[in-house]
Each structure stands twice: as C-alpha cells, then as structure tokens.
Amino acid sequence: MKLKLGFSPCPNDTFIFDALVNGKIDTGGLEFEAVLEDVETLNRWALEGRLDVTKLSFPAYFKTQEQYTLLNSGSALGKGVGPLLISHRQQPFTEAEINGAAVVLPGINTTAHLLFSFAYPDAHHKSFGVFHEIEDAVVNNGAALGVIIHENRFTYQDKGLVKVTDLGEYWEQAMKVPIPLGGIVIKKSLGNAVFGQVDGLIRKSLEHAFSRYPEVPAYVKEHAQAMSEEVMRKHIDLYVNNYSLDLGAEGRAAVDTLSAVYNRLHTGA
The missing domain is CATH 3.40.190.10 (Periplasmic binding protein-like II)
Structure with a gap:
C-alpha cells in the first residue's frame, strides 16, 4: 500500500521522518510518498482531505476530526516551545x-x-x-x-x-499543561490495522534518528540549507522529545485542553 505523507521541511519533521521515507527502516510493505510543505499549506490540505497521513496544526485537527485521527507518535508538544x-x-x-x-x-x-x-x-x-x-x-x-x-x-x-x-x-x-503545537494524523478510512502500523513506523523512524543523534542527517540539512547545524540542533532539541515518541496520557490531556480553549474562542461559550 502506498500512502501520501505530508510534513514540513523544518528540522524537527525531517529528523522524525528521515528513516521512514529514505529506506533506513523496514516499513513492512508500506510505501510513503513524501510531500513537504509549510504547515499552513498542510493545514489547508487536511481540510480538503488530500493526504493519507499528515502533519498539521492542532486547530486544523480540531476541524478535521471526522476524517482524521491523531497518531500517538510524531507530534510537536512540550514545555518552553511556544511561539x-x-x-x-x-x-x-x-x-x-x-x-x-x-x-x-x-x-x-x-x-x-x-x-x-x-x-x-x-x-x-x-x-x-x-x-x-x-x-x-x-x-x-x-x-x-x-x-x-x-x-x-x-x-x-x-x-x-x-x-x-x-x-x-x-x-x-x-x-498548567504542556503546549500542543502540531500532530500527525491519519485518515480514519484506512482502518485500525494501518493506524497501528504507521504509528509504530513513525516511532521506529524517530528512534533510529535518536540513536545517532547529535548527528544531523543529510535529509535534514538538505531541507534546511539556510540554517547552520547549530540552529538545526537547537530546533531538534526544542521540538523533538518524548512526547514525539508517544503523546501519552499527559500529552493527550494537553490536546484536550487546547481543544476546549479552541471551542470556547470560536463559540464564545
């Protein structure tokens, strides 16, 4: 099965997905067509349902929950990481x-x-x-x-x-909760088995990257040409963490908190 996978060219995303899209891990028969775009383009595409698996901002996820479900791995969430x-x-x-x-x-x-x-x-x-x-x-x-x-x-x-x-x-x-910035979602229509497989592969891809860090993969450098390696590492250190491996109960609670704020701001309730 071939899946269209969208993520940004920023170092945190290319660091996470390098092994997955560049044949560094066994994908168990799944193929991924990587599409790299800025996050707001990915947000718009999610609203249109263009991609099978995609990075997106959490407000875009809140708008697309009928079509997409949030994976456990790959998110950008943490403390001291806000805009x-x-x-x-x-x-x-x-x-x-x-x-x-x-x-x-x-x-x-x-x-x-x-x-x-x-x-x-x-x-x-x-x-x-x-x-x-x-x-x-x-x-x-x-x-x-x-x-x-x-x-x-x-x-x-x-x-x-x-x-x-x-x-x-x-x-x-x-x-009093971490900051949920962006998540990785998958189309619900693909079913639970593909959800589990993709979720596990993203975690495996990130574990592969972590095992070699502080080495910065060539894939990261390729898409961050105007950045020094020092800034690339700062970027990765800030946005890629244990929540990226697995949101866990604390991470999902933070997403629920953000969702409640989103709904309040948009309904005035």
Missing part, C-alpha cells in the same frame, strides 16, 4: 497597544494563531503570512508585531527584534 510575539520597538507594549496594533501571524489555522488569540482575545488587526517571512514583515514596518515559530525563535534578535510576549509561557502559566 513568540515580537516587535522592532524597544519600548514595552501595553495590552491596549497590542490590541490596537497590526499583527502578522503564520496562518489562520496554526496553533500560533490560537495561542495569540488566547492571550489577546481583543486583538483584531491580524494578517497572515508564511512563517519565515514574518520577521522581515516586522523589520520592514509592514506590521508593528509578529508571531514567530520554528527556527525564527533563534534568529529574531539577530535582526534587532525584541520579544514582547512568550505565548507558550503565557499558556503554560494559565493552563
């Missing part, structure tokens, strides 16, 4: 100023957008762009504020930008 609200302005912002400012975010279906809305429910001057363009939008005064994710956590200060709010820290202090 950052940043600005080129050195002076502190008041909450009223943030609510009235132009903010650029990495996609309407992203967890970053949900966490920003959780922290600042009255901020409505929002626009959306590709995550790696947000720093430049703020540097060039296209927006007063930006929400950054992924490797931009490690580079924004190099561009003279400053942190306004750690949205992950805000979430952790308020909700």
Whole structure:
C-alpha cells in the first residue's frame, strides 16, 4: 500500500521522518510518498482531505476530526516551545497597544494563531503570512508585531527584534499543561490495522534518528540549507522529545485542553 505523507521541511519533521521515507527502516510493505510543505499549506490540505497521513496544526485537527485521527507518535508538544510575539520597538507594549496594533501571524489555522488569540482575545488587526517571512514583515514596518515559530525563535534578535510576549509561557502559566503545537494524523478510512502500523513506523523512524543523534542527517540539512547545524540542533532539541515518541496520557490531556480553549474562542461559550 502506498500512502501520501505530508510534513514540513523544518528540522524537527525531517529528523522524525528521515528513516521512514529514505529506506533506513523496514516499513513492512508500506510505501510513503513524501510531500513537504509549510504547515499552513498542510493545514489547508487536511481540510480538503488530500493526504493519507499528515502533519498539521492542532486547530486544523480540531476541524478535521471526522476524517482524521491523531497518531500517538510524531507530534510537536512540550514545555518552553511556544511561539513568540515580537516587535522592532524597544519600548514595552501595553495590552491596549497590542490590541490596537497590526499583527502578522503564520496562518489562520496554526496553533500560533490560537495561542495569540488566547492571550489577546481583543486583538483584531491580524494578517497572515508564511512563517519565515514574518520577521522581515516586522523589520520592514509592514506590521508593528509578529508571531514567530520554528527556527525564527533563534534568529529574531539577530535582526534587532525584541520579544514582547512568550505565548507558550503565557499558556503554560494559565493552563498548567504542556503546549500542543502540531500532530500527525491519519485518515480514519484506512482502518485500525494501518493506524497501528504507521504509528509504530513513525516511532521506529524517530528512534533510529535518536540513536545517532547529535548527528544531523543529510535529509535534514538538505531541507534546511539556510540554517547552520547549530540552529538545526537547537530546533531538534526544542521540538523533538518524548512526547514525539508517544503523546501519552499527559500529552493527550494537553490536546484536550487546547481543544476546549479552541471551542470556547470560536463559540464564545
């Protein structure tokens, strides 16, 4: 059976899936056609049901639960891993100023957008762009504020930008659970047997990568060409952890907490 598998070119995803898609582990007869896209593209494709197995942001998962189910392995979830609200302005912002400012975010279906809305429910001057363009939008005064994710956590200060709010820290202090950023889902129509097989293979693929770490696979380097190996390792160290091997009860409870917040923000209840 051949499955279309979508994930991002970011180091955490390529690190997890390298062994699976590049023949480094036995896949038990399953074939995977890898499709690498930015997470908001993957979110949109999930809403359209394009891929058999895909990485997606948790708000996109909440919208697609009739079609997809969450795997135990492959997720990005943890502590101290949340998006950052940043600005080129050195002076502190008041909450009223943030609510009235132009903010650029990495996609309407992203967890970053949900966490920003959780922290600042009255901020409505929002626009959306590709995550790696947000720093430049703020540097060039296209927006007063930006929400950054992924490797931009490690580079924004190099561009003279400053942190306004750690949205992950805000979430952790308020909700007392880890931050669920993104998960790996599979089409329910494929059945329980394929669910179990794919889930086990993703875990095996990650265990293969961990067994050789801190070596950075060529596959990771290939898709992170503008990044130094130091930043690649920082990225992997931050976003790939025991929750990536298995969400477990604590991880799934955190996802349920995020789902309840998502529903409250979208229904006003």
